[in-house]
Amino acid sequence: MAHYKATDSKREQFRRYLEKSGVLDTLTKVLVALYEEPEKPNSALDFLKHHIGAAAPENPEVEALRLEVAEMKEKYEAVLEENKKLKAKLLIHERTFPLIP
Incomplete structure (x- = not known):
């Protein structure tokens, strides 16, 4: 049981780190843009790379x-x-x- 809580705690710390650094927000925006794209691109990965690069400072x-x-x-x-x-x-x-x- 202690092992489970330690893993869960690490996950929660990592999630907070991603949230603080803006990663979750950026990923969410890019995934929403992909979802709302009327014609889905052939490569979703290329779409993500392009749009994440555009969102980077x-x-x-x-x-x-x-x-x-x-x-x-x-x-x-x-x-x-x-x-x-x-x-x-x-x-x-x-x-x-x-x-x-």
Whole structure:
């Protein structure tokens, strides 16, 4: 009987640990999302991995990299636009002053 109570006590401690750390809440939310999904995914495990990863708090380094990627995308778009304008100017100059061999 004492062995049963020790096991039960460990389980209860573990359950409280999971509850305090937010694991139970996160798992519940993800499982509810899976349950409410109109078209069940082929892989429930992949669904859980994807949604649990999305629910995890962001690492500051990851957030910094996201910002850097966003800035680089903006710069890339600006360079593409500048390139387009320069090509148009070059075409005009080539038509105005054709190279004579």
